[in-house]
Amino acid sequence: MNVMRLGLLRGRLEIKQFLRQRESVVFTIFFPVMLLFIFGSVFKDTIAPGVTFSQYFVAGMIATGLVNSGFQQLAITIPMERDFGTLKRLRGTPMSPASYFIGKAILVTVSTVVQIALLMGFGAAMFGLDMPTSVSKWIRFAWLIIVGSACTTALGIAFSTVPKSGRGASAVVSPIVIILQFFSGVFFVFTQLPKWMQDFAAIFPLKWLTQGMRSVFLPDSFVQQEVAKSWEVGRTAIVLVVWTAIGIGFSIKKFKWANT
Amino acid sequence: MSTSAISIKGLTKKYDDKYAVAGIDLEVAYGEIFAILGPNGAGKTTTVEILEGYRFRDSGEVTVLGEDPQALGDKTYSWRERIGIVLQSSADAGDLSVRETVHHFAKYYSRAKDPDSVIALTGLSEKADDKIRNLSGGQRRRLDVALGIIGSPELLFLDEPTTGFDPEARRAFWELIRTLRDEGTTILLTTHYLDEAEALADRVAVIADGKIIEISPPETLGGRHLAQARITWVEGGKQHERFTSTPTSDVATISTRMGGEVPELQVIRPSLEDIYLQMIGATE
Numbered sequence: 420m421n422v423m424r425l426g427l428l429r430g431r432l433e434i435k436q437f438l439r440q441r442e443s444v445v446f447t448i449f450f451p452v453m454l455l456f457i458f459g460s461v462f463k464d465t466i467a468p469g470v471t472f473s474q475y476f477v478a479g480m481i482a483t484g485l486v487n488s489g490f491q492q493l494a495i496t497i498p499m500e501r502d503f504g505t506l507k508r509l510r511g512t513p514m515s516p517a518s519y520f521i522g523k524a525i526l527v528t529v530s531t532v533v534q535i536a537l538l539m540g541f542g543a544a545m546f547g548l549d550m551p552t553s554v555s556k557w558i559r560f561a562w563l564i565i566v567g568s569a570c571t572t573a574l575g576i577a578f579s580t581v582p583k584s585g586r587g588a589s590a591v592v593s594p595i596v597i598i599l600q601f602f603s604g605v606f607f608v609f610t611q612l613p614k615w616m617q618d619f620a621a622i623f624p625l626k627w628l629t630q631g632m633r634s635v636f637l638p639d640s641f642v643q644q645e646v647a648k649s650w651e652v653g654r655t656a657i658v659l660v661v662w663t664a665i666g667i668g669f670s671i672k673k674f675k676w677a678n679t
Numbered sequence: 680m681s682t683s684a685i686s687i688k689g690l691t692k693k694y695d696d697k698y699a700v701a702g703i704d705l706e707v708a709y710g711e712i713f714a715i716l717g718p719n720g721a722g723k724t725t726t727v728e729i730l731e732g733y734r735f736r737d738s739g740e741v742t743v744l745g746e747d748p749q750a751l752g753d754k755t756y757s758w759r760e761r762i763g764i765v766l767q768s769s770a771d772a773g774d775l776s777v778r779e780t781v782h783h784f785a786k787y788y789s790r791a792k793d794p795d796s797v798i799a800l801t802g803l804s805e806k807a808d809d810k811i812r813n814l815s816g817g818q819r820r821r822l823d824v825a826l827g828i829i830g831s832p833e834l835l836f837l838d839e840p841t842t843g844f845d846p847e848a849r850r851a852f853w854e855l856i857r858t859l860r861d862e863g864t865t866i867l868l869t870t871h872y873l874d875e876a877e878a879l880a881d882r883v884a885v886i887a888d889g890k891i892i893e894i895s896p897p898e899t900l901g902g903r904h905l906a907q908a909r910i911t912w913v914e915g916g917k918q919h920e921r922f923t924s925t926p927t928s929d930v931a932t933i934s935t936r937m938g939g940e941v942p943e944l945q946v947i948r949p950s951l952e953d954i955y956l957q958m959i960g961a962t963e
Contacts, residue, residue: 428786439774439775440774510733512784512787513787514787515756
Protein backbone atom coordinates (compact mmCIF):
# COMPACT_ATOMS: atom_id res chain seq x y z
CA MET A 420 0.00 0.00 0.00
CA ASN A 421 2.88 2.24 0.84
CA VAL A 422 4.25 1.46 -2.62
CA MET A 423 1.13 2.93 -4.23
CA ARG A 424 1.03 5.96 -1.93
CA LEU A 425 4.68 6.81 -2.67
CA GLY A 426 4.06 6.08 -6.36
CA LEU A 427 1.32 8.74 -6.40
CA LEU A 428 3.62 11.18 -4.62
CA ARG A 429 6.37 10.41 -7.15
CA GLY A 430 3.88 11.00 -9.95
CA ARG A 431 2.95 14.41 -8.56
CA LEU A 432 6.64 15.30 -8.23
CA GLU A 433 7.40 14.09 -11.78
CA ILE A 434 4.63 16.27 -13.21
CA LYS A 435 5.83 19.26 -11.21
CA GLN A 436 9.36 18.79 -12.55
CA PHE A 437 8.10 18.22 -16.07
CA LEU A 438 6.11 21.45 -16.09
CA ARG A 439 9.11 23.42 -14.84
CA GLN A 440 11.32 22.25 -17.70
CA ARG A 441 10.26 24.52 -20.52
CA GLU A 442 12.18 22.51 -23.13
CA SER A 443 10.47 19.25 -22.23
CA VAL A 444 7.02 20.85 -22.30
CA VAL A 445 7.70 22.36 -25.73
CA PHE A 446 9.36 19.23 -27.09
CA THR A 447 6.84 16.71 -25.83
CA ILE A 448 3.59 18.65 -26.00
CA PHE A 449 3.83 21.43 -28.56
CA PHE A 450 6.21 20.01 -31.13
CA PRO A 451 3.70 17.40 -32.36
CA VAL A 452 1.03 20.11 -32.61
CA MET A 453 3.39 22.23 -34.70
CA LEU A 454 4.17 19.27 -36.95
CA LEU A 455 0.46 18.67 -37.33
CA PHE A 456 -0.06 22.28 -38.32
CA ILE A 457 2.75 22.22 -40.93
CA PHE A 458 2.02 18.85 -42.55
CA GLY A 459 -1.71 19.29 -42.35
CA SER A 460 -1.44 22.64 -44.12
CA VAL A 461 0.82 21.41 -46.89
CA PHE A 462 -0.80 18.09 -47.82
CA LYS A 463 -4.51 18.53 -48.25
CA ASP A 464 -5.17 15.95 -50.98
CA THR A 465 -8.03 13.55 -50.77
CA ILE A 466 -6.65 10.02 -50.45
CA ALA A 467 -9.94 8.11 -50.41
CA PRO A 468 -13.61 9.07 -50.66
CA GLY A 469 -14.29 11.41 -47.76
CA VAL A 470 -10.78 11.18 -46.32
CA THR A 471 -8.08 13.83 -46.70
CA PHE A 472 -4.41 13.29 -45.99
CA SER A 473 -4.72 15.79 -43.13
CA GLN A 474 -7.20 13.52 -41.38
CA TYR A 475 -5.01 10.51 -42.03
CA PHE A 476 -2.04 12.43 -40.67
CA VAL A 477 -3.82 13.52 -37.48
CA ALA A 478 -4.64 9.89 -36.67
CA GLY A 479 -0.96 9.03 -37.14
CA MET A 480 0.19 11.94 -34.99
CA ILE A 481 -2.13 10.89 -32.16
CA ALA A 482 -0.51 7.46 -32.28
CA THR A 483 2.91 9.11 -32.32
CA GLY A 484 1.89 11.09 -29.24
CA LEU A 485 1.87 7.84 -27.27
CA VAL A 486 5.41 7.10 -28.43
CA ASN A 487 6.63 10.64 -27.70
CA SER A 488 5.23 10.80 -24.18
CA GLY A 489 6.20 7.27 -23.26
CA PHE A 490 9.11 5.79 -25.11
CA GLN A 491 10.91 8.94 -26.23
CA GLN A 492 10.45 10.94 -23.04
CA LEU A 493 11.53 8.14 -20.70
CA ALA A 494 14.39 6.81 -22.83
CA ILE A 495 15.87 10.32 -22.81
CA THR A 496 15.16 11.53 -19.26
CA ILE A 497 15.99 8.35 -17.33
CA PRO A 498 19.63 8.26 -18.58
CA MET A 499 19.90 11.91 -17.52
CA GLU A 500 18.63 11.03 -14.04
CA ARG A 501 21.17 8.23 -13.97
CA ASP A 502 23.99 10.63 -14.89
CA PHE A 503 22.92 13.11 -12.24
CA GLY A 504 22.94 10.45 -9.52
CA THR A 505 19.19 10.85 -8.92
CA LEU A 506 18.56 7.15 -9.42
CA LYS A 507 21.43 6.07 -7.22
CA ARG A 508 20.19 8.29 -4.41
CA LEU A 509 16.64 6.94 -4.72
CA ARG A 510 18.00 3.40 -4.64
CA GLY A 511 19.56 4.17 -1.27
CA THR A 512 16.22 5.11 0.31
CA PRO A 513 13.43 2.83 1.53
CA MET A 514 11.28 3.88 -1.43
CA SER A 515 10.48 0.83 -3.56
CA PRO A 516 11.57 0.87 -7.23
CA ALA A 517 7.94 0.09 -8.04
CA SER A 518 6.96 3.52 -6.69
CA TYR A 519 9.47 5.16 -8.98
CA PHE A 520 8.02 3.36 -12.01
CA ILE A 521 4.44 4.16 -10.96
CA GLY A 522 5.50 7.82 -10.84
CA LYS A 523 6.87 7.58 -14.38
CA ALA A 524 3.69 5.88 -15.59
CA ILE A 525 1.61 8.70 -14.10
CA LEU A 526 3.78 11.29 -15.83
CA VAL A 527 3.40 9.47 -19.15
CA THR A 528 -0.37 9.12 -18.76
CA VAL A 529 -0.89 12.79 -17.96
CA SER A 530 1.35 14.09 -20.74
CA THR A 531 -0.19 11.64 -23.24
CA VAL A 532 -3.73 12.71 -22.42
CA VAL A 533 -2.84 16.41 -22.67
CA GLN A 534 -1.03 15.88 -25.95
CA ILE A 535 -3.79 13.80 -27.51
CA ALA A 536 -6.43 16.31 -26.42
CA LEU A 537 -4.46 19.11 -28.06
CA LEU A 538 -3.97 17.13 -31.28
CA MET A 539 -7.64 16.20 -31.42
CA GLY A 540 -8.67 19.79 -30.76
CA PHE A 541 -6.40 21.21 -33.46
CA GLY A 542 -7.22 18.37 -35.84
CA ALA A 543 -10.93 18.96 -35.47
CA ALA A 544 -10.72 22.74 -35.66
CA MET A 545 -8.37 23.02 -38.64
CA PHE A 546 -8.30 19.80 -40.64
CA GLY A 547 -11.76 18.35 -40.41
CA LEU A 548 -10.90 15.50 -38.08
CA ASP A 549 -14.12 13.77 -37.07
CA MET A 550 -14.55 12.58 -33.52
CA PRO A 551 -15.17 8.83 -33.09
CA THR A 552 -18.73 8.12 -34.21
CA SER A 553 -19.79 5.26 -31.94
CA VAL A 554 -19.46 4.05 -28.39
CA SER A 555 -17.47 1.05 -29.53
CA LYS A 556 -14.96 3.33 -31.25
CA TRP A 557 -14.58 5.42 -28.10
CA ILE A 558 -13.99 2.23 -26.13
CA ARG A 559 -11.37 1.11 -28.65
CA PHE A 560 -9.79 4.58 -28.48
CA ALA A 561 -9.61 4.30 -24.68
CA TRP A 562 -7.94 0.91 -24.60
CA LEU A 563 -5.54 1.91 -27.36
CA ILE A 564 -4.43 4.80 -25.15
CA ILE A 565 -4.18 2.64 -22.03
CA VAL A 566 -2.43 -0.35 -23.58
CA GLY A 567 -0.39 1.88 -25.91
CA SER A 568 0.87 4.01 -22.99
CA ALA A 569 1.71 0.94 -20.96
CA CYS A 570 3.60 -0.44 -23.95
CA THR A 571 5.62 2.69 -24.72
CA THR A 572 6.28 3.30 -21.01
CA ALA A 573 7.66 -0.22 -20.58
CA LEU A 574 9.76 0.10 -23.73
CA GLY A 575 11.02 3.57 -22.72
CA ILE A 576 12.17 2.25 -19.35
CA ALA A 577 13.79 -0.76 -21.03
CA PHE A 578 15.48 1.37 -23.69
CA SER A 579 16.81 3.78 -21.04
CA THR A 580 19.56 1.21 -20.44
CA VAL A 581 20.92 1.73 -23.97
CA PRO A 582 22.25 5.34 -24.11
CA LYS A 583 25.67 5.55 -22.48
CA SER A 584 25.09 9.04 -21.13
CA GLY A 585 22.26 11.43 -20.49
CA ARG A 586 23.69 13.94 -22.89
CA GLY A 587 23.83 11.45 -25.76
CA ALA A 588 20.42 9.94 -25.09
CA SER A 589 18.38 12.13 -27.36
CA ALA A 590 20.77 11.50 -30.27
CA VAL A 591 20.20 7.75 -29.86
CA VAL A 592 16.46 7.82 -29.21
CA SER A 593 15.05 10.52 -31.48
CA PRO A 594 16.22 9.00 -34.81
CA ILE A 595 14.57 5.70 -33.90
CA VAL A 596 11.26 7.44 -33.32
CA ILE A 597 11.54 9.51 -36.50
CA ILE A 598 12.41 6.48 -38.67
CA LEU A 599 9.51 4.53 -37.21
CA GLN A 600 7.24 7.47 -37.95
CA PHE A 601 8.31 7.39 -41.61
CA PHE A 602 7.94 3.59 -41.83
CA SER A 603 4.69 3.27 -39.90
CA GLY A 604 2.35 5.44 -41.92
CA VAL A 605 2.52 8.75 -40.10
CA PHE A 606 4.18 11.03 -42.65
CA PHE A 607 3.13 8.96 -45.67
CA VAL A 608 0.13 6.82 -46.46
CA PHE A 609 1.15 3.37 -45.28
CA THR A 610 -0.07 1.52 -48.40
CA GLN A 611 2.13 3.70 -50.60
CA LEU A 612 5.31 2.55 -48.84
CA PRO A 613 7.49 -0.24 -50.29
CA LYS A 614 6.59 -3.71 -49.03
CA TRP A 615 9.86 -4.15 -47.11
CA MET A 616 9.18 -0.94 -45.16
CA GLN A 617 5.69 -2.12 -44.33
CA ASP A 618 7.01 -5.49 -43.18
CA PHE A 619 9.72 -3.87 -41.08
CA ALA A 620 7.26 -1.45 -39.48
CA ALA A 621 4.88 -4.30 -38.67
CA ILE A 622 7.40 -5.64 -36.15
CA PHE A 623 7.06 -2.53 -33.98
CA PRO A 624 4.14 -1.07 -32.01
CA LEU A 625 3.84 2.29 -33.81
CA LYS A 626 2.46 0.78 -37.02
CA TRP A 627 -0.28 -0.94 -35.03
CA LEU A 628 -1.04 2.18 -33.02
CA THR A 629 -1.43 4.29 -36.18
CA GLN A 630 -3.67 1.66 -37.75
CA GLY A 631 -5.70 1.49 -34.55
CA MET A 632 -6.11 5.27 -34.44
CA ARG A 633 -7.22 5.28 -38.08
CA SER A 634 -9.86 2.71 -37.18
CA VAL A 635 -11.11 5.15 -34.56
CA PHE A 636 -10.96 8.41 -36.49
CA LEU A 637 -11.52 7.50 -40.18
CA PRO A 638 -14.78 6.30 -41.73
CA ASP A 639 -15.39 2.53 -41.71
CA SER A 640 -15.21 2.49 -45.51
CA PHE A 641 -11.51 3.37 -45.30
CA VAL A 642 -10.73 -0.13 -44.12
CA GLN A 643 -10.64 -1.16 -47.80
CA GLN A 644 -7.57 1.07 -48.21
CA GLU A 645 -5.61 -0.80 -45.53
CA VAL A 646 -3.03 -3.40 -46.46
CA ALA A 647 -4.93 -6.22 -44.78
CA LYS A 648 -8.38 -4.89 -45.76
CA SER A 649 -9.07 -5.12 -42.04
CA TRP A 650 -8.37 -3.02 -38.94
CA GLU A 651 -6.78 -6.13 -37.36
CA VAL A 652 -7.92 -5.02 -33.90
CA GLY A 653 -7.15 -8.33 -32.21
CA ARG A 654 -3.71 -8.57 -33.70
CA THR A 655 -2.99 -4.99 -32.65
CA ALA A 656 -3.85 -5.85 -29.06
CA ILE A 657 -1.61 -8.91 -29.17
CA VAL A 658 1.37 -7.01 -30.61
CA LEU A 659 1.05 -4.26 -27.98
CA VAL A 660 0.72 -6.71 -25.10
CA VAL A 661 3.71 -8.76 -26.29
CA TRP A 662 5.88 -5.64 -26.57
CA THR A 663 4.72 -4.50 -23.13
CA ALA A 664 5.76 -7.85 -21.69
CA ILE A 665 9.13 -7.68 -23.43
CA GLY A 666 9.68 -4.15 -22.07
CA ILE A 667 8.77 -5.10 -18.52
CA GLY A 668 10.84 -8.28 -18.58
CA PHE A 669 13.88 -6.49 -19.96
CA SER A 670 13.50 -3.64 -17.44
CA ILE A 671 13.31 -6.00 -14.47
CA LYS A 672 16.49 -7.78 -15.59
CA LYS A 673 18.57 -4.91 -16.90
CA PHE A 674 17.48 -1.62 -15.36
CA LYS A 675 20.55 0.33 -14.21
CA TRP A 676 20.44 2.62 -11.18
CA ALA A 677 23.96 3.97 -11.64
CA ASN A 678 26.51 4.33 -14.40
CA THR A 679 29.13 1.96 -13.06
CA MET B 680 23.99 -11.14 15.85
CA SER B 681 26.85 -8.74 15.58
CA THR B 682 27.50 -6.26 18.36
CA SER B 683 29.13 -3.82 15.94
CA ALA B 684 27.28 -1.43 13.65
CA ILE B 685 29.60 -2.53 10.84
CA SER B 686 31.64 -5.69 10.72
CA ILE B 687 33.90 -6.62 7.80
CA LYS B 688 36.04 -9.74 7.52
CA GLY B 689 38.33 -10.60 4.61
CA LEU B 690 36.50 -8.35 2.14
CA THR B 691 37.70 -8.44 -1.47
CA LYS B 692 36.43 -6.93 -4.71
CA LYS B 693 38.06 -7.15 -8.13
CA TYR B 694 37.40 -5.04 -11.22
CA ASP B 695 38.62 -6.90 -14.26
CA ASP B 696 41.82 -8.39 -12.89
CA LYS B 697 42.74 -5.69 -10.46
CA TYR B 698 41.86 -5.82 -6.77
CA ALA B 699 40.09 -2.65 -5.68
CA VAL B 700 39.67 -4.11 -2.21
CA ALA B 701 42.24 -6.72 -1.31
CA GLY B 702 41.27 -8.20 2.04
CA ILE B 703 39.89 -5.71 4.55
CA ASP B 704 38.89 -6.39 8.16
CA LEU B 705 37.31 -3.78 10.36
CA GLU B 706 34.68 -3.22 13.04
CA VAL B 707 32.79 -0.01 13.67
CA ALA B 708 31.08 0.23 17.06
CA TYR B 709 27.62 1.68 17.58
CA GLY B 710 27.82 5.41 18.24
CA GLU B 711 31.30 5.77 16.81
CA ILE B 712 32.51 8.22 14.17
CA PHE B 713 34.86 6.21 12.01
CA ALA B 714 36.89 7.81 9.22
CA ILE B 715 38.44 6.09 6.22
CA LEU B 716 41.41 7.95 4.79
CA GLY B 717 43.26 7.09 1.65
CA PRO B 718 44.39 8.41 -1.73
CA ASN B 719 42.16 8.30 -4.81
CA GLY B 720 41.77 4.76 -6.07
CA ALA B 721 42.67 3.24 -2.71
CA GLY B 722 39.37 1.38 -2.47
CA LYS B 723 37.49 3.73 -0.12
CA THR B 724 34.42 4.25 -2.25
CA THR B 725 34.24 0.61 -3.34
CA THR B 726 34.33 -0.49 0.30
CA VAL B 727 31.67 1.99 1.31
CA GLU B 728 29.43 1.12 -1.63
CA ILE B 729 29.60 -2.54 -0.68
CA LEU B 730 28.46 -1.59 2.84
CA GLU B 731 25.64 0.53 1.38
CA GLY B 732 24.42 -2.38 -0.74
CA TYR B 733 25.26 -0.74 -4.10
CA ARG B 734 27.97 -3.23 -5.01
CA PHE B 735 28.42 -6.92 -4.44
CA ARG B 736 31.66 -8.28 -2.98
CA ASP B 737 33.73 -11.11 -4.39
CA SER B 738 34.51 -12.68 -1.02
CA GLY B 739 34.50 -12.02 2.70
CA GLU B 740 31.82 -11.39 5.30
CA VAL B 741 29.97 -8.13 5.80
CA THR B 742 27.26 -7.16 8.27
CA VAL B 743 25.79 -3.70 8.50
CA LEU B 744 23.34 -3.12 11.35
CA GLY B 745 23.19 -6.87 11.75
CA GLU B 746 22.32 -7.63 8.11
CA ASP B 747 24.28 -8.70 5.07
CA PRO B 748 23.70 -5.84 2.58
CA GLN B 749 23.68 -8.18 -0.43
CA ALA B 750 21.29 -10.73 1.06
CA LEU B 751 18.56 -8.53 2.47
CA GLY B 752 15.58 -10.06 0.71
CA ASP B 753 12.37 -8.69 2.16
CA LYS B 754 14.30 -6.84 4.85
CA THR B 755 15.62 -4.42 2.20
CA TYR B 756 13.25 -1.57 3.03
CA SER B 757 13.32 -1.94 6.81
CA TRP B 758 17.14 -1.95 6.59
CA ARG B 759 17.20 1.11 4.32
CA GLU B 760 14.96 2.91 6.85
CA ARG B 761 17.84 2.67 9.31
CA ILE B 762 20.68 3.96 7.15
CA GLY B 763 21.38 7.33 5.57
CA ILE B 764 23.64 7.76 2.57
CA VAL B 765 25.41 10.88 1.35
CA LEU B 766 26.95 9.95 -1.98
CA GLN B 767 30.06 11.47 -3.42
CA SER B 768 28.30 13.59 -6.00
CA SER B 769 24.83 14.27 -7.16
CA ALA B 770 23.27 17.11 -9.06
CA ASP B 771 19.69 16.05 -9.50
CA ALA B 772 16.20 17.49 -9.38
CA GLY B 773 17.36 20.97 -10.31
CA ASP B 774 13.80 22.14 -10.92
CA LEU B 775 12.53 21.53 -7.39
CA SER B 776 13.11 23.80 -4.43
CA VAL B 777 15.10 22.76 -1.37
CA ARG B 778 11.90 22.66 0.70
CA GLU B 779 9.98 20.55 -1.83
CA THR B 780 12.83 18.07 -2.10
CA VAL B 781 13.41 17.63 1.63
CA HIS B 782 9.67 17.37 2.34
CA HIS B 783 9.33 14.77 -0.43
CA PHE B 784 12.19 12.60 0.82
CA ALA B 785 10.75 12.77 4.35
CA LYS B 786 7.74 10.82 3.02
CA TYR B 787 9.97 7.82 2.26
CA TYR B 788 10.76 7.21 5.93
CA SER B 789 8.50 6.16 8.77
CA ARG B 790 10.68 7.89 11.39
CA ALA B 791 11.51 11.03 9.42
CA LYS B 792 12.71 14.15 11.16
CA ASP B 793 10.77 17.37 10.72
CA PRO B 794 11.83 18.58 7.24
CA ASP B 795 11.97 22.27 8.13
CA SER B 796 14.16 21.66 11.15
CA VAL B 797 16.52 19.56 9.00
CA ILE B 798 16.68 22.45 6.53
CA ALA B 799 17.54 24.76 9.43
CA LEU B 800 20.07 22.30 10.86
CA THR B 801 21.92 22.15 7.53
CA GLY B 802 21.92 25.94 7.25
CA LEU B 803 19.64 26.11 4.24
CA SER B 804 16.71 28.05 5.73
CA GLU B 805 17.46 31.14 3.69
CA LYS B 806 17.63 29.05 0.53
CA ALA B 807 14.62 26.87 1.30
CA ASP B 808 12.49 28.22 -1.53
CA ASP B 809 15.28 28.45 -4.11
CA LYS B 810 15.46 25.95 -6.95
CA ILE B 811 18.26 23.43 -6.47
CA ARG B 812 19.81 24.50 -9.77
CA ASN B 813 20.47 27.93 -8.25
CA LEU B 814 22.40 26.65 -5.22
CA SER B 815 26.17 26.89 -4.90
CA GLY B 816 28.26 23.72 -4.75
CA GLY B 817 28.54 23.90 -0.97
CA GLN B 818 24.80 24.50 -0.57
CA ARG B 819 24.02 21.49 -2.78
CA ARG B 820 26.31 19.40 -0.63
CA ARG B 821 24.42 20.52 2.46
CA LEU B 822 21.19 19.50 0.76
CA ASP B 823 22.75 16.07 0.11
CA VAL B 824 23.44 15.84 3.82
CA ALA B 825 19.90 16.98 4.65
CA LEU B 826 18.51 14.16 2.48
CA GLY B 827 20.93 11.70 4.09
CA ILE B 828 19.77 12.47 7.63
CA ILE B 829 16.05 13.13 7.04
CA GLY B 830 15.13 9.55 7.94
CA SER B 831 16.79 9.68 11.41
CA PRO B 832 19.34 7.01 10.41
CA GLU B 833 21.07 4.85 13.00
CA LEU B 834 24.04 4.68 10.64
CA LEU B 835 25.09 7.49 8.33
CA PHE B 836 27.52 7.12 5.42
CA LEU B 837 29.29 10.30 4.37
CA ASP B 838 31.44 10.05 1.25
CA GLU B 839 33.70 13.12 1.11
CA PRO B 840 30.98 15.33 2.52
CA THR B 841 32.76 18.69 2.69
CA THR B 842 34.37 18.84 -0.74
CA GLY B 843 33.83 22.37 -2.03
CA PHE B 844 33.03 23.91 1.38
CA ASP B 845 34.64 27.12 2.53
CA PRO B 846 36.35 26.90 5.96
CA GLU B 847 33.40 28.44 7.79
CA ALA B 848 30.91 26.04 6.20
CA ARG B 849 33.19 23.15 7.07
CA ARG B 850 33.26 24.15 10.76
CA ALA B 851 29.47 24.45 10.75
CA PHE B 852 29.23 21.02 9.13
CA TRP B 853 31.48 19.49 11.78
CA GLU B 854 29.18 20.89 14.45
CA LEU B 855 26.24 19.23 12.69
CA ILE B 856 28.05 15.88 12.64
CA ARG B 857 28.84 16.19 16.35
CA THR B 858 25.17 16.91 17.03
CA LEU B 859 24.24 13.72 15.19
CA ARG B 860 26.84 11.76 17.13
CA ASP B 861 25.41 13.11 20.40
CA GLU B 862 22.02 11.78 19.28
CA GLY B 863 23.64 8.34 19.00
CA THR B 864 24.13 8.14 15.21
CA THR B 865 26.98 5.92 14.05
CA ILE B 866 28.90 7.65 11.26
CA LEU B 867 31.22 6.26 8.62
CA LEU B 868 33.09 9.04 6.90
CA THR B 869 35.48 8.96 3.99
CA THR B 870 37.52 12.07 3.46
CA HIS B 871 40.58 13.59 1.83
CA TYR B 872 40.88 16.15 4.58
CA LEU B 873 43.08 15.09 7.45
CA ASP B 874 41.97 17.97 9.64
CA GLU B 875 38.41 16.72 9.18
CA ALA B 876 39.31 13.21 10.29
CA GLU B 877 41.25 14.63 13.22
CA ALA B 878 38.42 16.93 14.28
CA LEU B 879 35.63 14.37 14.03
CA ALA B 880 36.75 10.78 14.10
CA ASP B 881 37.04 8.54 17.12
CA ARG B 882 39.11 6.19 15.00
CA VAL B 883 40.71 6.36 11.57
CA ALA B 884 41.55 3.63 9.07
CA VAL B 885 44.18 4.41 6.47
CA ILE B 886 43.66 2.49 3.22
CA ALA B 887 46.04 2.20 0.29
CA ASP B 888 45.92 -0.24 -2.62
CA GLY B 889 42.84 -1.93 -1.23
CA LYS B 890 44.43 -2.81 2.11
CA ILE B 891 44.26 -1.30 5.56
CA ILE B 892 47.60 0.06 6.69
CA GLU B 893 46.51 0.99 10.18
CA ILE B 894 43.45 1.59 12.34
CA SER B 895 43.80 3.82 15.38
CA PRO B 896 42.57 7.02 17.02
CA PRO B 897 43.85 10.04 15.04
CA GLU B 898 46.12 11.19 17.87
CA THR B 899 48.11 7.92 17.92
CA LEU B 900 48.06 7.16 14.17
CA GLY B 901 51.42 5.98 12.88
CA GLY B 902 52.93 6.21 16.36
CA ARG B 903 52.43 9.94 16.16
CA HIS B 904 52.28 10.38 19.93
CA LEU B 905 55.63 8.60 20.27
CA ALA B 906 57.32 10.36 17.39
CA GLN B 907 60.15 12.72 18.19
CA ALA B 908 59.50 16.43 18.19
CA ARG B 909 61.70 18.74 16.15
CA ILE B 910 63.11 21.83 17.87
CA THR B 911 64.54 24.65 15.80
CA TRP B 912 66.09 27.88 17.04
CA VAL B 913 68.80 30.42 16.24
CA GLU B 914 71.93 30.48 18.36
CA GLY B 915 75.13 32.34 17.59
CA GLY B 916 73.66 33.57 14.29
CA LYS B 917 73.12 30.01 13.11
CA GLN B 918 70.00 27.88 12.59
CA HIS B 919 69.92 24.86 14.91
CA GLU B 920 67.76 21.75 14.72
CA ARG B 921 67.30 18.85 17.13
CA PHE B 922 65.03 15.77 17.25
CA THR B 923 64.02 14.78 20.76
CA SER B 924 61.53 12.83 22.86
CA THR B 925 61.91 15.30 25.72
CA PRO B 926 61.27 18.70 24.10
CA THR B 927 60.26 20.49 27.34
CA SER B 928 63.47 19.85 29.22
CA ASP B 929 65.53 20.43 26.08
CA VAL B 930 63.96 23.88 25.64
CA ALA B 931 64.59 24.63 29.33
CA THR B 932 68.25 23.67 28.93
CA ILE B 933 68.69 25.81 25.83
CA SER B 934 66.91 28.72 27.51
CA THR B 935 69.14 28.54 30.59
CA ARG B 936 72.20 28.35 28.37
CA MET B 937 71.15 31.41 26.36
CA GLY B 938 69.97 33.39 29.38
CA GLY B 939 66.20 33.49 28.79
CA GLU B 940 64.63 34.18 25.38
CA VAL B 941 65.50 31.71 22.60
CA PRO B 942 65.36 33.46 19.19
CA GLU B 943 62.97 31.94 16.58
CA LEU B 944 62.18 28.98 18.80
CA GLN B 945 59.84 26.34 17.32
CA VAL B 946 58.74 22.98 18.72
CA ILE B 947 57.15 20.95 15.95
CA ARG B 948 55.24 17.71 16.33
CA PRO B 949 54.49 15.68 13.23
CA SER B 950 51.02 16.62 11.95
CA LEU B 951 48.50 13.98 11.01
CA GLU B 952 49.27 14.93 7.45
CA ASP B 953 53.02 14.23 7.86
CA ILE B 954 52.26 10.84 9.35
CA TYR B 955 49.68 10.05 6.72
CA LEU B 956 51.93 10.99 3.80
CA GLN B 957 54.68 8.87 5.32
CA MET B 958 52.33 5.90 5.57
CA ILE B 959 50.96 6.30 2.04
CA GLY B 960 54.43 6.93 0.64
CA ALA B 961 55.73 3.74 2.22
CA THR B 962 53.33 1.64 0.16
CA GLU B 963 54.38 3.03 -3.20
